[in-house]
Amino acid sequence: MAAIRTKPDRHLYTFPGFGSEKFPNLMLRGAGDLDNWPRRVYEQKHEGYLGMRKALKMDPSAVIEEVKTSGIRGRGGAGFPAGLKWSFMPKDTPERKFTRYLVCNADEGEPGTFKDRVIMEYNPHQLIEGMVIAGWAMQCQLGFVYVRGEFLWLIEKMEAALQEARDAGYLGKDILGTGWNFDILMHRGAGAYICGEETALLNSLEGRRGEPRVKPPFPAAKGAFGQPSTINNVETLAAVAPILRMGGAAYANLGRPKNTGTRIFGVSGHVNRPGVFELPLGTPLDFIVNECAGGVRGGKKAKAIIPGGSSCPMFDAKDFDCPMDFDSVRDRGSMAGSGGVIVMDEDTCIVQATLRLIRFYAHESCGQCTPCREGCNWMQMILQRIEDGQGRLEDLDLLAQLTPRIGLRTLCPLGDAACGPMESALKKFRDEFEHHITHGTCLAKGPGLLARASAH
Amino acid sequence: MSHPLPPDTGELPLAPGQRLLESSRKELSPEALAEIQAIASRYPDRMAATLPALHIAQREFGFVSLAAMKAVAKALGLPEGHVFGVATFYTMYQKKPVGQYHFQVCTNISCALNGAAPLLQKLCARLGVEAGGPPSADGKWSVEEVECLAGCGTAPCVQVNHDVYDEFVDEKMLEEMIAACQRGEYRPWAH
Ligand SMILES: Cc1cc2nc3c(=O)[nH]c(=O)nc-3n(C[C@H](O)[C@H](O)[C@H](O)COP(=O)(O)O)c2cc1C
Ligand code: FES
Numbered sequence: 001m002a003a004i005r006t007k008p009d010r011h012l013y014t015f016p017g018f019g020s021e022k023f024p025n026l027m028l029r030g031a032g033d034l035d036n037w038p039r040r041v042y043e044q045k046h047e048g049y050l051g052m053r054k055a056l057k058m059d060p061s062a063v064i065e066e067v068k069t070s071g072i073r074g075r076g077g078a079g080f081p082a083g084l085k086w087s088f089m090p091k092d093t094p095e096r097k098f099t100r101y102l103v104c105n106a107d108e109g110e111p112g113t114f115k116d117r118v119i120m121e122y123n124p125h126q127l128i129e130g131m132v133i134a135g136w137a138m139q140c141q142l143g144f145v146y147v148r149g150e151f152l153w154l155i156e157k158m159e160a161a162l163q164e165a166r167d168a169g170y171l172g173k174d175i176l177g178t179g180w181n182f183d184i185l186m187h188r189g190a191g192a193y194i195c196g197e198e199t200a201l202l203n204s205l206e207g208r209r210g211e212p213r214v215k216p217p218f219p220a221a222k223g224a225f226g227q228p229s230t231i232n233n234v235e236t237l238a239a240v241a242p243i244l245r246m247g248g249a250a251y252a253n254l255g256r257p258k259n260t261g262t263r264i265f266g267v268s269g270h271v272n273r274p275g276v277f278e279l280p281l282g283t284p285l286d287f288i289v290n291e292c293a294g295g296v297r298g299g300k301k302a303k304a305i306i307p308g309g310s311s312c313p314m315f316d317a318k319d320f321d322c323p324m325d326f327d328s329v330r331d332r333g334s335m336a337g338s339g340g341v342i343v344m345d346e347d348t349c350i351v352q353a354t355l356r357l358i359r360f361y362a363h364e365s366c367g368q369c370t371p372c373r374e375g376c377n378w379m380q381m382i383l384q385r386i387e388d389g390q391g392r393l394e395d396l397d398l399l400a401q402l403t404p405r406i407g408l409r410t411l412c413p414l415g416d417a418a419c420g421p422m423e424s425a426l427k428k429f430r431d432e433f434e435h436h437i438t439h440g441t442c443l444a445k446g447p448g449l450l451a452r453a454s455a456h
Numbered sequence: 457m458s459h460p461l462p463p464d465t466g467e468l469p470l471a472p473g474q475r476l477l478e479s480s481r482k483e484l485s486p487e488a489l490a491e492i493q494a495i496a497s498r499y500p501d502r503m504a505a506t507l508p509a510l511h512i513a514q515r516e517f518g519f520v521s522l523a524a525m526k527a528v529a530k531a532l533g534l535p536e537g538h539v540f541g542v543a544t545f546y547t548m549y550q551k552k553p554v555g556q557y558h559f560q561v562c563t564n565i566s567c568a569l570n571g572a573a574p575l576l577q578k579l580c581a582r583l584g585v586e587a588g589g590p591p592s593a594d595g596k597w598s599v600e601e602v603e604c605l606a607g608c609g610t611a612p613c614v615q616v617n618h619d620v621y622d623e624f625v626d627e628k629m630l631e632e633m634i635a636a637c638q639r640g641e642y643r644p645w646a647h
Binding site for chain 2: 009150151185208267269363451
């Protein structure tokens with residue numbers, strides 16, 4: 001087994017003003033310091049396990065209320081209120097006792113997203129603390145962390161942290177004298193983006209192909225191993241620790257109404273200082289790109305920005321001032337998604353970028369639903385034809401007709417995810433597609449984005 | 457997902473290098489079997505051990521051959537069809553032999569914006585292999601184009617085997633990585 005990684009990574013985790021009252025640091029304490037992970041450091045320096053101690057003295061339903069008060073919405077993609085999701089879990093009755101499971105989604109597959117790994121690398125105990133609190137609130141018997149297969153070294157680190165927590169009595173039997181038993185198991189995936197979707201993840205956890213399930217039944221009724229389960233993202237669960245520590249109401253004061261708290265944004269693409277930045281929800285996109293990430297590289301202008309991971313429709317220049325919270329981004333026609341901000345400068349070929357994204361979805365479609373399996377492949381083939389300089393103008397209408405036939409017609413939202421970039425690119429950058437078709441060449445000057453030779 | 461038919465190990469010529477002897481095997485070692493049983497007992501249902509068991513089989517066999525799938529099915533008492541279905545669904549189970557040093561280059565959007573496509577081409581030319589193709593004649597190198605590795609902020613991102621994970625990779629760094637492989641600093645595939 002490989003040792004715990006000792007090579008420092010070169011991500012940026014901070015920006016001027018981070019850690020002040022305006023930009024509180026709740027999720028990235030000690031990020032960048034490889035010696036930050038042990039329990040000792042977490043407890044001595046970062047107020048570790050205080051939230052858990054508080055929660056275990058409360059009634060489980062009061063913990064759920066506290067999380068509801070905080071208003072935290074899921075950080076994995078859909079932005080569903082976490083407290084509400086937890087309250088869907090069935091409670092024991094005199095007639096019926098349930099086995100409940102908590103599942104942490106650490107698949108981190110969405111292109112442009114690289115935040116969960118930071119929590120697991122530097123603050124694994126914060127995730128464990130959050131999971132213990134969530135497990136107590138829902139009275140779960142066992143927790144699973146589903147980690148993407150590539151993160152082997154993070155799994156080993158998490159195992160080491162879990163062992164520390166067991167030794168301290170935070171996991172295992174009769175946790176801190178409550179009489180409640182809970183443990184956490186790591187589960188390693190094997191390379192499939194679709195396994196980030198919650199029901200596909202459950203199938204993968206059970207040892208099956210990662211194919212999404214028909215809903216209903218929802219996981220709260222019939223989830224992992226047929227038992228009631230709740231699936232939350234790493235960041236959502238880790239945020240529960242500070243929520244309990246500082247109180248739901250104090251957390252709700254951060255960010256904006258209905259979009260409370262801080263979240264981790266990962267900024268990548270053509271920026272000077274790509275990195276991971278924790279900001280209150282509602283921070284404007286141009287602040288994130290210009291102040292935190294140092295602006296677009298080479299003094300160029302941004303052409304398009306994907307605000308929340310590759311599945312979200314692209315923004316063009318008129319939306320760069322968008323406040324980054326779930327509702328504002330949705331009102332502008334995109335999604336806050338997983339917080340992965342991808343910046344493309346003015347020399348980027350949108351046709352190539354779209355083709356690269358659609359190729360990803362065509363490859364990752366699990367193949368169960370015809371609209372997604374065939375539709376994504378067709379979109380890829382049509383785009384490839386345009387990119388190769390053999391497109392026809394009718395192709396653009398064909399693409400525009402295809403997307404509504406995929407979106408909302410599939411078991412899971414992967415089809416919709418593919419349509420987001422496609423529709424937005426076509427709407428906002430139609431001139432580039434037309435130029436490719438009529439001239440057989442590209443307007444953009446940037447280097448190619450595709451590993452395959454093309455018209456460029 | 458790609459669904460290629462796995463080659464049967466028995467019919468493969470004796471190629472790449474060291475792992476050859478291993479990939480002609482049909483059975484899991486007793487240690488691997490014990491490991492699989494231990495993992496299976498942790499879950500509420502034994503089937504949940506399918507993915508971990510396939511990872512173990514890949515380590516033992518060098519790649520997930522048909523024989524490896526059958527061995528996993530036998531170890532867990534599951535239908536062979538189930539294990540075959542799972543093994544062919546996930547991309548991290550290599551269905552054909554890879555080199556001793558298997559380079560996985562992300563060419564998804566953030567990496568592509570930072571020059572992953574030319575980087576992949578240069579790496580292939582440098583190692584004399586095709587992306588996704590068979591390993592080099594000496595069995596040492598293979599290259600695969602992969603989707604987002606969650607290193608987008610430090611793109612382009614390249615992973616070698618399972619534990620070396622490098623970021624901000626450029627041509628110079630590729631050379632360093634290749635040299636580190638040649639010096640034996642990285643753990644070879646399936647070890
Ligand atoms: C195709 C697809 C991929 C997804 N990938 C991830 C992922 O990698 N990580 C994640 O946390 N959520 C992912 N999700 C969202 C999950 O389905 C689910 O909404 C989330 O884990 C719920 O957690 P939350 O309520 O804490 O956000 C994905 C969804 C879809 C449709
Ligand atoms: S796009 Fe390459 S690591 Fe995410």
